[in-house]
Amino acid sequence: MLLIDDATKKQFKKFCEKNKPKDMETAIKYFTIFGGLDIKIDTTIPLKELIEKEILNKYSYLKNELTLFTGGYNVDQAILSGIALGDRRTTTSFKRAFVSFEEGMKCVEKLSERGVIEVEASQHFITNQRGDNKVAKKLLFTTPFLRFWYAFISPIYKGIKEGKYEEFYKNYENREAEFTDFVFEELCLELLTDLYKDDKLKNSGKYWDENNNIDLIARTTSGKLIAASCKYSNSKVKKSELTNLKNTCKEIGFEPDIFVLFTKTGFSNELKSLKGDTLKLYTEKSFKLLLED
Structure with missing residues (x-):
């Protein structure tokens, strides 16, 4: 059912x-929801309609399968x-769960x-910084579908189980852009790896601290x-995005040789x-490079 063993x-x-x-x-849009779920879908069907058909209407079956898995x-x-x-940090995730x-x-x-989640650490050592042990680690779902399920389905399962989908659609519409951003970042990391095949990435990941x-x-x-920087936006990315990235690097004392910007639509x-x-x-x-062997 789930491709948890695949990157x-x-x-x-x-x-x-x-x-x-x-x-x-x-x-990318449909992978954000159905990625890692080993089923065939019709991507010509509007996304919300497809979510209702393949996930909401099949809640009981999927819930049983996920219960066996998790x-x-x-x-x-x-x-x-x-x-x-949340922001995936261990501390805030546990606080939300009241544990x-x-x-x-x-x-x-x-x-x-x-195989449900993985633990991710900030890549402080790439920036030659110490103190990453003081920064909370983050938790990463092994498939986009799992993240979708626990963001939008599991918290309001009672209504969905009864066939009442209004709350789901409201929540999804409010958080769709934010939700897509994260999966886009994961794909960007995979693409970055492929782009540097001639000078392979020795270390890679995300950086975060308190600020x-x-x-x-x-x-x-x-x-x-x-x-x-990875921005899944309908608007063209402007120079200010590069400026912000450079300022953040300066703030943490990181001096990159190369800046890379990924976006959905294009650039100014x-x-x-x-x-x-x-x-x-x-x-x-x-x-498309990700589809090549």
Whole structure:
């Protein structure tokens, strides 16, 4: 049912091979919901209609399958929803679930062993910083579908079970953009890895501390440092996005050799004029690279 043993790139490739979306925009949009769920869907059907057909109307079946997979314990379910609805930090996820840090970490260990989630640490060492042990780790679902389920389905299961979907649609419409951003970041990391095959990424991931956040940072085999911003937006990305990224890097004392911007729609002419060896720009069309062997 779930492709938990596959990395995000492989899940995305299998999704596209099985469902044949017409373009990368459709692929990313539908993968955000159905990624990792090993079923065939019709991507020509509007997304909300497809969610109702394949998920909401099949709630009982999917719930039983997920209970077998996750264990179905109430505390575990609360933590999973806490992860999906918050900033993914262990501390805030446990707070949302009303459990102590010790109890929460015991649940995380069990859920990690089952392949439901993974533990992610800030890549402080790429920036030559210490103190990452003081920064809360984050928790990552192994498939987009699991994150969708625990963000939008599990918290309001009673209404969905009774066939009342109004609350789901309201919640989904309010958080759709934010929800898509995260999966887009994961795909961007996979694409960044493929883009640097000639100078492979030695280390890569996300950076965060109490005050700053960088979507992606990396160090290549040759020692080049990369900082990237990922924005899944209908508006063209402007130079201000690059400025903000540079300011954040300066704030934490990180000096990248290359800045990379990923976006859905495109870039302003001013930003495109700056493109070169130290600035790389990629739109969703570039994600076709993930489908190659």
